[in-house]
Amino acid sequence: MSLTASVDTRRGDLHLRLDVEVADAEVLALLGPNGAGKSTFVRVLAGLLGPDRGRVVVDGEVWDDEGASRPAHRRALGMVFQDALLFPHLSVADNVAFGLRTRGMRRAEARATAAGWLTRVGLDGLGDRRPAELSGGQAQRAALARALVGDPALLLLDEPLSALDARTRLTVRAELRRHLAGFRGSTVLVTHDPVDAMALADRVVVLEEGQVVQVGTPAEVARRPRTDYVARLVGLSLLPGTGEGRLVRLDGGAAVAVAEDARGPVFAAIRPESVALYATRPDGSTRNLWRERVVGATPHGATVRCELDGEVPLVADVTATSFAEMGLAPGAEVWAGVKASEVAVYAR
Amino acid sequence: MSRAREGTRVPAPLLVPAALGAAFLVLPVLGLLVRTPWSQLATQLADPAVGEALRLSLVSATLATALSLVLGVPLAWVLARSRARGRSVLRALVTVPLVLPPVVGGVALFLVLGRQGIVGSWLDDAFGITIPFTTTAVVIAETFVAMPFLVISVEGALRAADARFEDVAATLGAGRWTTFRRVTLPLVAPGVAAGAVLCWARALGEFGATITFAGNFPGTTQTMPLAVYLALQRDPDAAIVLSVVLLAVSLATLLLLRDRWLGRTGAA
Numbered sequence: 001m002s003l004t005a006s007v008d009t010r011r012g013d014l015h016l017r018l019d020v021e022v023a024d025a026e027v028l029a030l031l032g033p034n035g036a037g038k039s040t041f042v043r044v045l046a047g048l049l050g051p052d053r054g055r056v057v058v059d060g061e062v063w064d065d066e067g068a069s070r071p072a073h074r075r076a077l078g079m080v081f082q083d084a085l086l087f088p089h090l091s092v093a094d095n096v097a098f099g100l101r102t103r104g105m106r107r108a109e110a111r112a113t114a115a116g117w118l119t120r121v122g123l124d125g126l127g128d129r130r131p132a133e134l135s136g137g138q139a140q141r142a143a144l145a146r147a148l149v150g151d152p153a154l155l156l157l158d159e160p161l162s163a164l165d166a167r168t169r170l171t172v173r174a175e176l177r178r179h180l181a182g183f184r185g186s187t188v189l190v191t192h193d194p195v196d197a198m199a200l201a202d203r204v205v206v207l208e209e210g211q212v213v214q215v216g217t218p219a220e221v222a223r224r225p226r227t228d229y230v231a232r233l234v235g236l237s238l239l240p241g242t243g244e245g246r247l248v249r250l251d252g253g254a255a256v257a258v259a260e261d262a263r264g265p266v267f268a269a270i271r272p273e274s275v276a277l278y279a280t281r282p283d284g285s286t287r288n289l290w291r292e293r294v295v296g297a298t299p300h301g302a303t304v305r306c307e308l309d310g311e312v313p314l315v316a317d318v319t320a321t322s323f324a325e326m327g328l329a330p331g332a333e334v335w336a337g338v339k340a341s342e343v344a345v346y347a348r
Numbered sequence: 349m350s351r352a353r354e355g356t357r358v359p360a361p362l363l364v365p366a367a368l369g370a371a372f373l374v375l376p377v378l379g380l381l382v383r384t385p386w387s388q389l390a391t392q393l394a395d396p397a398v399g400e401a402l403r404l405s406l407v408s409a410t411l412a413t414a415l416s417l418v419l420g421v422p423l424a425w426v427l428a429r430s431r432a433r434g435r436s437v438l439r440a441l442v443t444v445p446l447v448l449p450p451v452v453g454g455v456a457l458f459l460v461l462g463r464q465g466i467v468g469s470w471l472d473d474a475f476g477i478t479i480p481f482t483t484t485a486v487v488i489a490e491t492f493v494a495m496p497f498l499v500i501s502v503e504g505a506l507r508a509a510d511a512r513f514e515d516v517a518a519t520l521g522a523g524r525w526t527t528f529r530r531v532t533l534p535l536v537a538p539g540v541a542a543g544a545v546l547c548w549a550r551a552l553g554e555f556g557a558t559i560t561f562a563g564n565f566p567g568t569t570q571t572m573p574l575a576v577y578l579a580l581q582r583d584p585d586a587a588i589v590l591s592v593v594l595l596a597v598s599l600a601t602l603l604l605l606r607d608r609w610l611g612r613t614g615a616a
Contacts (some may be wrong), residue, residue: 046520048515048518071518071523072519073517073522073523073526073527074521075519077520078520079516081516083512085512085513087513087517087535097522099520102520102521102522102523102530146520150520150521156519201474
């Protein structure tokens with residue numbers, strides 16, 4: 001295990017108790033509403049906040065333990081904040097080179113390394129600009145390069161996409177995914193957006209009021225939410241495939257009709273409330289119709305979340321009344337319909 | 349634009365006092381310029397005593413500003429960032445020279461640094477150093493009066509600066525000192541520059557503490573304000589000339605620095 005952290009700390013009304021282990025090259029998402037303690041936790045990992053009690057070990061080195069705390073600047077980490085927070089008085093290249101210089105690298109070498117990273121994040125030739133001259137997406141890419149350039153053991157991403165507009169978020173998310181795939185250290189991603197967690201993380205920890213309410217892979221958390229909160233928050237079915245115009249050919253073989261043109265590797269995302277279940281094959285215009293088997297059912301308030309398996313693995317929310325009327329139970333065969341316009345597509 | 353928008357029109361009850369206020373501030377300066385014996389300007393300025401006083405004023409105000417920067421910027425950081433107890437008491441104490449009549453400040457300096465003073469007698473015994481009535485005393489008096497302007501200005505800039513940049517620097521391996529030098533200080537540079545200008549202008553005009561603690565000796569402690577005061581009693585025309593010179597130097601400095609560093613605050 002590359003990161004082992006056990007933190008118990010109070011901040012105002014919040015009592016945060018969290019134990020996590022993150023392996024090398026693994027991405028752990030901390031998902032939860034504002035005030036759940038996510039940012040407090042990453043600030044503890046970064047050494048910007050001392051925990052009341054806690055132990056943080058990274059690559060066998062103790063960063064926090066009873067009475068001993070390594071200061072932030074002596075931890076081998078990179079951190080990306082919600083606002084890119086590029087130093088306004090330095091050029092973009094000097095921002096990226098900053099961490100190399102503080103760690104003793106010579107100026108020429110630091111500049112060359114920074115230039116290489118700017119190219120990797122698609123900011124070739126923008127190194128001499130001031131941060132104020134970059135767009136939001138460019139600034140966040142530069143911030144990512146600045147965090148990764150020192151080859152840290154631990155990468156902390158604190159709401160890295162939430163300050164971006166919807167369109168930019170898609171492209172930066174796809175790039176972030178690519179860079180995380182090539183990163184050898186451990187990553188902790190803090191987000192309140194389930195899509196970020198689903199698209200970027202290997203494992204998700206759902207945090208509510210400082211407590212862990214669920215841990216699992218994104219698919220597990222979406223399929224078997226343990227609380228109403230998790231059910232509302234997640235439940236998105238993310239289907240990897242390849243865009244072929246108005247059609248996404250899934251890696252599993254099936255095809256999903258979509259409303260807008262899609263090209264190359266994409267995710268087709270379907271929300272549980274968009275899936276309609278039928279006992280018999282329905283007539284009508286629904287373009288996506290699949291034969292499915294109910295493999296699990298969890299009631300949440302007035303709805304029941306059904307886990308479906310078949311041509312396309314799906315999650316569907318149906319009202320408790322229809323659930324009973326249709327005689328649904330694990331093992332039941334159903335037809336699942338999704339309108340093409342209800343399928344979201346984005347690059348992966 | 350042909351008409352002022354409703355929101356920018358000045359309400360009548362404010363207009364009259366505002367105009368009176370502006371007149372009150374501008375008229376004395378105009379009066380000084382009107383009464384200036386321009387024909388005598390050249391001869392008065394050629395007087396070596398004037399040059400000496402001007403040089404002493406510029407040198408001592410600049411040294412006082414430098415000393416204020418070296419001591420005042422760290423002090424401002426402590427006031428703005430430190431979590432230590434007694435910080436608010438310290439801030440109150442540091443700003444006392446702002447409200448203290450300068451003459452009283454001069455007396456206080458004399459009691460501490462004079463030959464019989466707590467620190468002064470020790471300096472005299474141990475090193476044979478005497479401070480009062482020297483150019484050093486001028487610089488000390490000016491620093492005492494002017495440094496709080498710098499401290500207040502820099503502390504405000506530090507409080508307004510986004511402290512998250514310091515967190516970022518820490519995650520990038522910068523210790524507290526590196527962070528201060530490479531991130532905090534550049535971020536508050538405009539505030540430091542503004543504070544230094546205020547400090548310099550205040551030091552240049554210093555009178556009360558200087559005459560009390562350093563005396564009025566031409567060549568060593570007689571700065572321009574002291575020369576103006578003395579001249580007014582003998583030769584009012586000379587006093588006016590000296591005043592105009594002081595005014596010109598202050599304005600020139602202010603305009604020069606405003607263009608270079610304070611451009612944003614000067615934008616309409």
